[in-house]
Amino acid sequence: MTRKYKPVEGCEECEYWGEACAECMLYGEAELIKPKTYAIRDKSNGSFYPRMRLDDILEEINRDRSEGWTDYDETDWREGLEQFTEWELIEDGQA
Numbered sequence: 240m241t242r243k244y245k246p247v248e249g250c251e252e253c254e255y256w257g258e259a260c261a262e263c264m265l266y267g268e269a270e271l272i273k274p275k276t277y278a279i280r281d282k283s284n285g286s287f288y289p290r291m292r293l294d295d296i297l298e299e300i301n302r303d304r305s306e307g308w309t310d311y312d313e314t315d316w317r318e319g320l321e322q323f324t325e326w327e328l329i330e331d332g333q334a
């Protein structure tokens with residue numbers, strides 16, 4: 240997963256691109272955007288993961304599937320999580 244940075248206010252380059260420009264990233268002016276995380280409980284063993292990234296959730300949903308499986312993605316992962324994993328979404332959208 241690539242790191243994302245916030246555009247720096249007052250930097251023309253950043254404002255033009257709508258994201259941090261190379262220079263601001265390089266010199267540390269740009270702030271890192273934290274990936275959104277979700278609180279997940281694993282029903283099979285009771286484990287609780289307070290800060291699971293969507294990337295990891297998608298990996299769990301889509302791992303070890305048969306041929307012809309269509310990967311779930313950002314748009315429909317809740318459905319996939321409920322139907323195909325032992326994981327339960329506890330809390331939504333913690334930054």
Ligand SMILES: [Zn+2]
Pocket residue numbers: 247250251252253254259260261262263
């Ligand atoms: Zn910049």
